[in-house]
Amino acid sequence: MAALTDSVSRRFVIIGNGIAGTTAAEQIRKGDPAAQITLVTNEPYPLYNRIALPPFLKQKVTQQKVMIRSLAWHEERAIQLLREETAVRVCVAEREVHLASGKVLPYDVLLIATGGRANPLPGAANLRNIFNFQTLDDALAISAQIERSRHAVVVGGSYISYELTEAFRARGLHTTWVMRGPWFLRRVLDAEGGALVDRIAAHHGVEVIHGAEVAEVRGKDGEVREVVTTNGRVLPCDLLGVGVGITRNVEFLEGTGITITGGGVMTDEFLRTSVPNIFAAGDVAAYFDRYVGGHITMGTWDNATNHGKVVGQNMLGAHIPYDDVPTYSTTLFHNRIMAFGATPESNPEVESVVWLDEASESYRRLFFHGERLVGGVIIGQRKGFPKLLDMIKQRTPVHPSERAKVLTETLQ
Numbered sequence: 001m002a003a004l005t006d007s008v009s010r011r012f013v014i015i016g017n018g019i020a021g022t023t024a025a026e027q028i029r030k031g032d033p034a035a036q037i038t039l040v041t042n043e044p045y046p047l048y049n050r051i052a053l054p055p056f057l058k059q060k061v062t063q064q065k066v067m068i069r070s071l072a073w074h075e076e077r078a079i080q081l082l083r084e085e086t087a088v089r090v091c092v093a094e095r096e097v098h099l100a101s102g103k104v105l106p107y108d109v110l111l112i113a114t115g116g117r118a119n120p121l122p123g124a125a126n127l128r129n130i131f132n133f134q135t136l137d138d139a140l141a142i143s144a145q146i147e148r149s150r151h152a153v154v155v156g157g158s159y160i161s162y163e164l165t166e167a168f169r170a171r172g173l174h175t176t177w178v179m180r181g182p183w184f185l186r187r188v189l190d191a192e193g194g195a196l197v198d199r200i201a202a203h204h205g206v207e208v209i210h211g212a213e214v215a216e217v218r219g220k221d222g223e224v225r226e227v228v229t230t231n232g233r234v235l236p237c238d239l240l241g242v243g244v245g246i247t248r249n250v251e252f253l254e255g256t257g258i259t260i261t262g263g264g265v266m267t268d269e270f271l272r273t274s275v276p277n278i279f280a281a282g283d284v285a286a287y288f289d290r291y292v293g294g295h296i297t298m299g300t301w302d303n304a305t306n307h308g309k310v311v312g313q314n315m316l317g318a319h320i321p322y323d324d325v326p327t328y329s330t331t332l333f334h335n336r337i338m339a340f341g342a343t344p345e346s347n348p349e350v351e352s353v354v355w356l357d358e359a360s361e362s363y364r365r366l367f368f369h370g371e372r373l374v375g376g377v378i379i380g381q382r383k384g385f386p387k388l389l390d391m392i393k394q395r396t397p398v399h400p401s402e403r404a405k406v407l408t409e410t411l412q
């Protein structure tokens with residue numbers, strides 16, 4: 001990995017004003033009152049809370065509550081915010097970022113915090129009522145379409161498809177959830193956990209179709225009317241929600257020599273890329289995780305926030321390793337789900353033990369790598385979670401024969 005610059009540089013350019021980029025800007029300002037800080041985003045808004053978009057779609061919070069930084073906040077801190085500007089190229093030799101508008105931003109230290117964009121439904125035509133769910137503009141457009149709809153179909157087996165499903169039901173639509181895998185979060189939950197999620201969804205009137213994909217989207221007058229699945233179902237559809245993963249925004253880095261791995265920008269534990277004076281943070285970073293012992297990408301708010309805090313200081317010349325156990329927590333209709341640390345998604349070699357209590361709709365699966373607890377997933381009862389987190393951080397040795405004991409002891 002590249003070494004940090006000896007002298008503290010003054011022109012800081014940050015591409016992406018999500019929670020990682022904006023937190024880094026704030027951190028740099030705290031550490032260097034004289035620094036020139038430029039934050040670039042292709043969106044029209046200052047920072048908003050992406051994880052508040054599902055409650056916004058369910059009409060549980062207002063748009064005002066979703067916004068978490070104002071233009072005034074940037075002005076007060078002399079952070080120049082360039083909105084609706086897209087970085088299209090980075091010239092490493094000249095230390096310049098080129099924007100689609102033709103502007104050129106010279107930098108001394110650069111941060112890539114460009115997150116990811118939602119994948120479109122493969123093969124689907126460009127019809128007006130097919131939606132991804134990634135931005136505030138997506139949420140506004142979906143919300144308007146809900147008003148005109150009765151039947152919704154959601155495609156995908158991960159968190160975003162769940163969020164769409166829950167929001168559509170909460171807004172009174174007849175909702176069918178179609179997923180390719182045998183159950184929700186097929187690599188993180190096992191069959192029992194998947195069945196519990198199905199029961200919870202059914203309780204809320206959602207029909208879940210497993211092991212199927214969209215075979216055909218039938219449209220008329222520029223809108224989807226029916227979705228045909230590979231297992232032969234024909235579903236009426238006024239609104240098609242798509243949650244089939246993200247692609248990290250790295251294309252504009254072509255030719256820079258920055259190493260890309262697993263679709264993300266590879267960094268060391270200090271969030272430095274392979275090119276001097278260029279850092280990466282948040283969803284776009286494939287960072288070295290001390291607990292997993294390898295490079296991983298994460299898509300969680302806490303991870304992006306904490307990356308922003310660490311990388312801002314390192315861009316000023318500090319040498320702080322990123323040292324955190326990532327946690328993803330969200331609702332599961334009336335219940336809650338939380339995944340933490342490494343799961344088979346980030347590390348396929350882990351082994352697991354499982355506990356389920358049908359009556360309280362509680363489920364727990366812990367992941368072990370050799371003699372160490374490395375992660376887990378919890379639905380319902382969260383008792384003992386701080387202890388589990390502590391065991392991961394402390395690298396507490398657990399003999400394979402003792403794994404089930406860890407599960408039962410932390411539940412008591």
Ligand SMILES: Cc1cc2nc3c(=O)[nH]c(=O)nc-3n(C[C@H](O)[C@H](O)[C@H](O)COP(=O)(O)OP(=O)(O)OC[C@H]3O[C@@H](n4cnc5c(N)ncnc54)[C@H](O)[C@@H]3O)c2cc1C
Nearest residue numbers: 016018019020041042050087114115282283299300301304
């Ligand atoms: C609907 C939804 C619900 C979620 N719910 C949860 C949850 O419950 N819990 C949880 O932990 N996480 C959740 N997440 C994930 C979480 O929001 C993300 O992990 C986090 O916001 C990532 O922050 P970031 O700053 O890395 O990237 P982003 O927030 O993606 O910000 C990157 C910004 O860079 C911009 N950009 C990209 N390329 C360019 C370019 N070339 N030039 C200029 N600008 C560019 C993008 O448009 C974007 O504004 C959710 C995400 C979504 C979409």
